[in-house]
Amino acid sequence: MTHLPKIKMLTLATVATLAACATTPLRSDPTTSEIRAAQELGARQVPTAALHLQLAKEQLAKAEALSAKGDEERADSMLERAQADAELAVALSHEDTEKNEAEAAIARVRELRSDNEALQTTAPSTEQ
Amino acid sequence: MTHSNSLILLASASMLIGCATIAPKELVDAREHYQRASRGDAADAAPAEVHVANDALARAEHSFDEDGDTYRTRDLAYVAQRKSQLAEATAAIKQQKASKADANAEYRETQGEIVDQTKGELDDARKDLLVSQQAGAMTAAQLKAEKEARADADRRAAEALAKLGAVRDDDRGMIITLSGSVLFASNKATLLPAARARLEEVTDVLLEEPDRKLTVEGHTDSQGSDDYNARLSQRRADAVRDAIVARGYPRDLVRTQGLGEAQPVATNDSSEGRANNRRVEIVVARD
Numbered sequence: 247m248t249h250l251p252k253i254k255m256l257t258l259a260t261v262a263t264l265a266a267c268a269t270t271p272l273r274s275d276p277t278t279s280e281i282r283a284a285q286e287l288g289a290r291q292v293p294t295a296a297l298h299l300q301l302a303k304e305q306l307a308k309a310e311a312l313s314a315k316g317d318e319e320r321a322d323s324m325l326e327r328a329q330a331d332a333e334l335a336v337a338l339s340h341e342d343t344e345k346n347e348a349e350a351a352i353a354r355v356r357e358l359r360s361d362n363e364a365l366q367t368t369a370p371s372t373e374q
Numbered sequence: 375m376t377h378s379n380s381l382i383l384l385a386s387a388s389m390l391i392g393c394a395t396i397a398p399k400e401l402v403d404a405r406e407h408y409q410r411a412s413r414g415d416a417a418d419a420a421p422a423e424v425h426v427a428n429d430a431l432a433r434a435e436h437s438f439d440e441d442g443d444t445y446r447t448r449d450l451a452y453v454a455q456r457k458s459q460l461a462e463a464t465a466a467i468k469q470q471k472a473s474k475a476d477a478n479a480e481y482r483e484t485q486g487e488i489v490d491q492t493k494g495e496l497d498d499a500r501k502d503l504l505v506s507q508q509a510g511a512m513t514a515a516q517l518k519a520e521k522e523a524r525a526d527a528d529r530r531a532a533e534a535l536a537k538l539g540a541v542r543d544d545d546r547g548m549i550i551t552l553s554g555s556v557l558f559a560s561n562k563a564t565l566l567p568a569a570r571a572r573l574e575e576v577t578d579v580l581l582e583e584p585d586r587k588l589t590v591e592g593h594t595d596s597q598g599s600d601d602y603n604a605r606l607s608q609r610r611a612d613a614v615r616d617a618i619v620a621r622g623y624p625r626d627l628v629r630t631q632g633l634g635e636a637q638p639v640a641t642n643d644s645s646e647g648r649a650n651n652r653r654v655e656i657v658v659a660r661d
Contacts, residue, residue: 351477
C-alpha cells in the first residue's frame with residue numbers, strides 16, 4: 247500500500263513537470279501568410295495599407311519574442327493584433343486596386359464620349 | 375437583440391464599472407470606430423463584417439468588465455477596432471466594384487450608340503453617293519448630248535459656209551477662204567457692195583456660235599513690194615473684221631493678221647494662180 251501512493255505521486259509529479267515544460271508553439275502561419283498576401287497585393291505602395299502591414303510585422307515579431315520567453319498567453323494575444331492588421335492591410339490594398347480600376351473605367355467612358363464628339367465636330371457635313 | 379442594443383447595454387455596463395476603472399484608449403477607439411462603421415455605408419454594404427466587428431467589440435467590453443484595463447482587454451479592443459476598419463474597407467471595395475461595373479456598362483452602352491450612329495451615317499453616305507452617281511451619270515449624258523449638238527452645229531455651219539466660200543479644216547480649226555477678187559477692187563482695201571452682202575451671210579452662220587475665236591488673215595499675190603503687200607493684206611483683213619463685227623460678232627473675239635504674199639496657195643506665175651493667192655481666210659478656232 248505504501249508503494250502504490252508513491253508510484254502515483256511520482257507519476258503525477260512527472261506528468262505535472264512535463265506539462266509545465268511543454269510549450270505550445272506560436273501558431274503564426276496564418277498571420278505570416280496574410281502578411282505575404284498584403285505584400286503581393288502591393289500594400290507597400292498604398293500608404294494606409296503600408297502602415298498596417300508594418301504594424302502587423304512589428305506585432306508578429308513581438309509575439310514571437312513573447313513566445314520565446316515562454317509567455318504564450320501574451321504571445322497569442324499579440325498575434326491576434328498582428329493578424330487583424332495584416333487582414334486590414336490586404337483589404338486596404340484591394341480597396342486601392344478597385345478604386346484605381348473604377349477611376350480608369352470612368353475615364354475610359356469620358357474619353358470615348360470626348361473622341362466621338364470630336365469626330366462629330368470635324369466630320370464633313372453631308373448636307374449642302 | 376440587435377447589435378445596437380447589445381452595444382448600449384455593454385456601454386452602460388462599462389460606464390458603471392468606469393466609475394471604478396477608466397477604459398483604456400484602445401477600447402475608446404474601438405467603440406468610436408464601431409459607431410462609425412455601424413452607422414455608415416458599411417451597415418448596408420458589409421453587414422457580415424459589421425457583425426464580426428460587433429462581436430469583437432463585445433469580447434473587449436466583456437474583458438474590460440471582468441478584468442479591467444489588462445493587456446488582454448487592450449489587445450481585444452485593438453482587434454475590435456481593426457474589425458470595424460475592415461468592415462468599412464470591405465464596404466468601400468464593394469462600392470468601387472459597383473462604380474467600375476456601372477462605368478463598364480456605360481462604356482458598352484456608349485459604344486453601342488456610336489456603332490448605331492456610325493451605321494446611320496454610313497447609310498446616309500451611301501444614299502448620298504448613289505444620288506451623286508446618278509447625278510454624275512446625268513451630267514455625262516448631258517455632256518454627250520451637248521457635244522453631239524456642237525458637232526451637228528459645226529457640220530451645219532460648214533455646209534452653210536461651203537455655199538459662200540471654200541471651207542476646209544486644218545490644225546487651227548475650220549478655215550473659210552473668200553476670194554480677194556470677190557471682196558475687193560484691185561489694190562483697194564474697201565469691200566465691194568456684193569462682198570459686204572456675202573460677208574453678212576458668212577457672219578450670220580458664224581453668229582450661230584458667237585463664242586468662237588476668229589482670225590481674219592489677209593493674203594496677196596507677189597506683185598508689188600513685200601511691204602506694200604503686207605500693209606494691203608492687213609487693211610483688207612481689218613475691213614473684213616469690221617464687217618463681221620458690224621454684223622454683231624463680238625469684237626474681242628476677232629483678230630486680224632496681214633500676211634502679204636508670204637503664204638501663197640498657188641503659183642504667182644499665172645494670172646489664175648495669182649487670183650487664188652489674193653484671198654482672205656477666216657480661221658474659226660475649235661473649242
